[in-house]
Amino acid sequence: MKDPDHGEKPSESGASAAGRGEVRTGASRSGKGKRRRRRPSGSPSAIASQSGPSGEAGRPAALNEAEPSRKRKRRRRSKSAKPEDSSAASGARAPEPDAAAGDKKNNKRNRKARHRRGLQGRPLASTNTPPATVRAGEAVRSRSGDSAAPRQQQSRAERPGGQPGAPFVAPSEPPAPLYAALDLGTNNCRLLIAQPTRPGQFRVVDAFSRIVRLGEGLGASGRLSDDAMERSVEALKVCAAKLGARSIRRHRLIATEAARAAANGEAFMRRVADETGLDLEIIDRETEARLAVSGCSSLVDRETKSVVLFDIGGGSSEIAVIRIGENRSSRLANHITHWTSLPVGVVTLSERHGGEHVTPQSFEVMVREVEAMLAGFECPSVDVLASGSYSDGFHLIGTSGTVTTLAGVHLDLPRYDRRRVDGLWLSDDEVSAMQARLLSWDFAARAANPCIGPDRADLVLAGCAILEAIRRRWPSTRMRVADRGLREGLLTDMMADDGAWRRARPRRHQRSFGPPQAGEECAKRHEGTDA
Numbered sequence: 001m002k003d004p005d006h007g008e009k010p011s012e013s014g015a016s017a018a019g020r021g022e023v024r025t026g027a028s029r030s031g032k033g034k035r036r037r038r039r040p041s042g043s044p045s046a047i048a049s050q051s052g053p054s055g056e057a058g059r060p061a062a063l064n065e066a067e068p069s070r071k072r073k074r075r076r077r078s079k080s081a082k083p084e085d086s087s088a089a090s091g092a093r094a095p096e097p098d099a100a101a102g103d104k105k106n107n108k109r110n111r112k113a114r115h116r117r118g119l120q121g122r123p124l125a126s127t128n129t130p131p132a133t134v135r136a137g138e139a140v141r142s143r144s145g146d147s148a149a150p151r152q153q154q155s156r157a158e159r160p161g162g163q164p165g166a167p168f169v170a171p172s173e174p175p176a177p178l179y180a181a182l183d184l185g186t187n188n189c190r191l192l193i194a195q196p197t198r199p200g201q202f203r204v205v206d207a208f209s210r211i212v213r214l215g216e217g218l219g220a221s222g223r224l225s226d227d228a229m230e231r232s233v234e235a236l237k238v239c240a241a242k243l244g245a246r247s248i249r250r251h252r253l254i255a256t257e258a259a260r261a262a263a264n265g266e267a268f269m270r271r272v273a274d275e276t277g278l279d280l281e282i283i284d285r286e287t288e289a290r291l292a293v294s295g296c297s298s299l300v301d302r303e304t305k306s307v308v309l310f311d312i313g314g315g316s317s318e319i320a321v322i323r324i325g326e327n328r329s330s331r332l333a334n335h336i337t338h339w340t341s342l343p344v345g346v347v348t349l350s351e352r353h354g355g356e357h358v359t360p361q362s363f364e365v366m367v368r369e370v371e372a373m374l375a376g377f378e379c380p381s382v383d384v385l386a387s388g389s390y391s392d393g394f395h396l397i398g399t400s401g402t403v404t405t406l407a408g409v410h411l412d413l414p415r416y417d418r419r420r421v422d423g424l425w426l427s428d429d430e431v432s433a434m435q436a437r438l439l440s441w442d443f444a445a446r447a448a449n450p451c452i453g454p455d456r457a458d459l460v461l462a463g464c465a466i467l468e469a470i471r472r473r474w475p476s477t478r479m480r481v482a483d484r485g486l487r488e489g490l491l492t493d494m495m496a497d498d499g500a501w502r503r504a505r506p507r508r509h510q511r512s513f514g515p516p517q518a519g520e521e522c523a524k525r526h527e528g529t530d531a
Helices: 012-020 044-049 061-066 069-081 083-090 096-116 131-143 148-157 226-244 257-261 265-276 285-295 346-353 360-375 401-411 428-440 443-448 460-473 486-498 520-524
Strands: 178-184 188-196 202-211 248-255 306-312 317-323 336-342 394-398 425-427 478-481
Touching: 178 226, 178 486, 188 226, 188 486, 202 226, 202 486, 226 265, 248 257, 248 486, 257 265, 257 285, 285 306, 285 317, 285 336, 285 486, 306 401, 306 460, 336 360, 346 360, 346 460, 360 460, 394 460, 401 425, 401 428, 401 460, 401 478, 425 428, 428 460, 428 478
Parallel strands: 178 248, 306 394, 394 478
Antiparallel strands: 178 188, 188 202, 306 317, 317 336, 425 478
16 A cells, blocks of 8 residues: 555544554555554453453454554553453453553643643632541542542641741630530529630630520419429539539529529529539629620620610519610610519419400400509610610610510511511510500410410510510610520620730631631631520
8 A cells, every 4th residue: 555645545543643643553654754652461351362351351463453543542541440340341350550550650740730830720728627628629530541630639737827939827715615504593594604705705616505494383372382492403404514514614503583482493493503513602683684785785886875775584584774874884784773573474474364355355464563663663765764864875775585486476587587677676566566456366376476485475475565564664676686684694794894805815827727726616616696
């Protein structure tokens, strides 16, 4: 056969080589010397020519010599990609020497390509990638013939800062200490474990809340019932387990109106200490009012000049009048001018007047009872609070299950969401509309609402009656909702006493890119729940 330069049709192998721009291995080249590509001794064709007559191994050596090199390379590539299929068809093991040679060529090609491009456009390895994940990626890429990139990423990840030439990074500060606050109220048992973050704020690490109704039947008998104490002890055991599982720097555990008013309250505290190991402190009403104010301090804006803050509890309701002058203290409780604690709450009021079947007439009776209690509270009137420079800076702040329930119903939440409720502003007309809406529902409708539930269905209207009496005494165009209370006040006071927010901040060059320190991972899982 003549050379293609003379017009004749080239051979099949010659055309294949010309299409790839390679040196021909077939016909002569018009006076030029011949050059053959050297085949490794361990190539698949060489091994196949010596194998048995089954499948690819049974092909004669002459056919392999005349076969186009592109098809031979395609067949070798398919063999290395599917070793299971080829071994099952031929019964022979995939040749390892050729795969190693291919990896070596690919590594050399990748190194040359890296020298021809700069750092821009090359992905940086993440410093948080675990070594096991990197090794797994190496194994996958090495089977596909690209093993240089994983090694490059792994070596970069081992350097300080996760990239070449990064400056030395000093380790970060130790994690902030943990504080714990427990509030055993007339209706609920609540626990918060948190660590300080920005000044005046903290991040919740763990929380617990359970309705125990410790004050059930207290108004009639004057004593804590056995069932109520048993429910409370079981909840406190859960709290004790949570406290024992963490290293707490400082804690404070309190009990409020139910233990304060019951004849067997002190005996119950001793039982709690014996069975759970928790030493609870029964606080007085003034302390309870101050703690409620401390817990809501971050919700009082800078432009606010006067506030009436109320906490509607299960057995008592605390009310504090706050007047802020030009020099605002870091502790809002220092601005309390008048306070009172009413011996009535949602549990005691609903037991006296009934909480399941409430009519507009019985609701008005409850409101008038609370109004009579407020009549003896001597404090500045709303005209004084909202006069002069205080005209635009007066409003109400409510912190209780009643107020947060009204906010949830107002927002039509499919389920209660603290992040949407805490700090919400409600106008006077919106509060009146929500109270009228709840009053129009029967017990079953209230229990079916996701923001009320069966546990609060018989208590919510009694709370609305207390709220209505407060609104009549201090009319305001707006009210702010606070999903916080005594626990937050306890944490705020303890952190302020310890100077937890005065710790030196890390300098800019001391930022750490390494994994989080102990105690920070659990805090990050609770992002969005800052008090």
